[in-house]
Amino acid sequence: MSEKRHYLFKSCVLGAYYPKVEECLRIVFDRLGIRYFDDPNQSSCTGHGYHSGIYPFKSTLEVNRRNFSLARDAGCDDIVTSCATSYATLKEVKNFLGDSIEVFHGSDVIHKNRDRIRGRLEHSLEGVRLVTHHGCHYAKIFYKDVKVGAPEHPMLLDEIAASLGAEVLEYKERGLCCGMGFRHLLLDQEYCKKIAERKLTSMKKVKPDLILVHCPGCLLTLDYFQAILEKETGVEFKIPVMHYAELTALLLGASPTEIGAAAHHTKIDRLIERIKG
Amino acid sequence: MAIGQESLSEVFEDPRIEEIGLRRCLQCGRCTGSCPATYVFSEFSPRTIVLEILEGRMDDLLKGDLIWACGQCYTCHLRCPRGNSPATVILVLRELALIHGYATDKVKEIAERCGRSMWERGVNFYEEGARELPVEAVADLQEALKKGEYDSFLKRIGADLS
Numbered sequence: 339m340s341e342k343r344h345y346l347f348k349s350c351v352l353g354a355y356y357p358k359v360e361e362c363l364r365i366v367f368d369r370l371g372i373r374y375f376d377d378p379n380q381s382s383c384t385g386h387g388y389h390s391g392i393y394p395f396k397s398t399l400e401v402n403r404r405n406f407s408l409a410r411d412a413g414c415d416d417i418v419t420s421c422a423t424s425y426a427t428l429k430e431v432k433n434f435l436g437d438s439i440e441v442f443h444g445s446d447v448i449h450k451n452r453d454r455i456r457g458r459l460e461h462s463l464e465g466v467r468l469v470t471h472h473g474c475h476y477a478k479i480f481y482k483d484v485k486v487g488a489p490e491h492p493m494l495l496d497e498i499a500a501s502l503g504a505e506v507l508e509y510k511e512r513g514l515c516c517g518m519g520f521r522h523l524l525l526d527q528e529y530c531k532k533i534a535e536r537k538l539t540s541m542k543k544v545k546p547d548l549i550l551v552h553c554p555g556c557l558l559t560l561d562y563f564q565a566i567l568e569k570e571t572g573v574e575f576k577i578p579v580m581h582y583a584e585l586t587a588l589l590l591g592a593s594p595t596e597i598g599a600a601a602h603h604t605k606i607d608r609l610i611e612r613i614k615g
Numbered sequence: 616m617a618i619g620q621e622s623l624s625e626v627f628e629d630p631r632i633e634e635i636g637l638r639r640c641l642q643c644g645r646c647t648g649s650c651p652a653t654y655v656f657s658e659f660s661p662r663t664i665v666l667e668i669l670e671g672r673m674d675d676l677l678k679g680d681l682i683w684a685c686g687q688c689y690t691c692h693l694r695c696p697r698g699n700s701p702a703t704v705i706l707v708l709r710e711l712a713l714i715h716g717y718a719t720d721k722v723k724e725i726a727e728r729c730g731r732s733m734w735e736r737g738v739n740f741y742e743e744g745a746r747e748l749p750v751e752a753v754a755d756l757q758e759a760l761k762k763g764e765y766d767s768f769l770k771r772i773g774a775d776l777s
Binding site: 379381382385386390395400404474477489513520524525532 | 629630631651652654655656682683684686687688689690692693705706707709710712713714721722725726728729730733737738739740741742744745746748749752755756759760762763764765768
């Protein structure tokens with residue numbers, strides 16, 4: 339990972355649905371003194387469209403050749419994404435273009451700095467029991483690059499959560515997709531509901547206070563579909579879901595307004611009150 | 616040439632296929648056994664999709680709904696003992712289905728909706744007040760998109776960006 343400034347790669351899902359969560363990686367980096375470049379000219383990597391099958395490979399290559407060039411013009415040797423699909427899409431493009439730029443996920447940076455974060459915490463997750471869900475596009479596509487835990491059992495978020503003071507719980511469907519399914523979220527959503535239900539049901543069995551996710555798409559799916567599933571099946575979930583950058587920013591002292599707590603479909607207010615004491 | 620045969624050679628010409636073990640598939644079914652989409656849509660099987668390609672039956676695949684059932688979680692890609700990647704193969708098939716006009720109207724509709732958002736604002740999704748690219752950057756992005764033949768792709772699927 340470069341010691342120079344990182345090229346901060348913004349997510350289109352966060353930008354559209356949780357714009358304040360997008361700010362959280364900046365909040366964390368600012369508090370830790372990690373240098374980054376936030377480029378207004380960076381476009382979407384097209385990853386959501388690409389994995390929906392509605393965006394051609396060749397166009398994806400050219401769009402990201404442009405993004406790589408913007409990063410290099412800004413003097414950055416690496417890109418840090420807030421999204422697991424951006425992470426995988428940029429890595430795939432980098433390999434096909436033979437580009438030397440390095441690609442990291444925001445959680446890699448937070449994990450690397452977890453001891454420094456622990457020293458600056460304004461709140462702790464002491465007494466909070468949580469489950470983690472790692473993005474499939476982080477753990478399963480470039481599986482040889484999973485350095486913490488194993489591709490079938492990544493531990494990156496678990497180690498981050500433990501260093502923040504939480505108790506991390508295992509659950510049976512840990513490796514299952516969140517249910518977002520790309521083209522499924524955009525169209526009929528049957529896949530989203532069935533898979534999210536299976537995932538949330540497995541999580542609920544271990545009674546977590548929080549679901550910690552890795553990716554904007556997983557945040558959206560596990561957050562948004564809880565109320566819909568409750569209406570359709572009568573089963574109540576009401577488990578708060580938070581993105582890793584959002585939780586870290588909160589613990590470093592960011593306010594609920596700063597992290598955009600109000601954008602969540604499944605309320606996170608009570609959990610925040612509990613954490614803030 | 617029978618319908619689909621041209622597409623069959625296009626599958627093997629795609630640079631993504633060179634990177635994976637499509638021809639090494641031994642039909643063990645580990646992909647289908649691991650697949651969340653098979654759990655939801657019992658008629659969907661990544662193993663069968665790979666078999667159809669290896670046996671040269673492209674027609675039904677491109678015209679049907681099955682290639683659109685995959686949720687792109689890549690569990691098949693992770694677990695395949697032969698380095699094949701059914702999830703990647705499916706992306707190649709989806710692209711061909713759209714280019715050759717076989718995709719359903721619903722799929723064309725989302726391709727057009729997301730395409731418009733990307734072409735005009737540089738993001739896959741846009742909600743009122745959300746981040747979008749500055750005007751000068753959009754012009755620059757459109758040059759990159761043209762280089763990637765995105766404008767001709769949109770034209771082929773009948774997307775009207777005017």
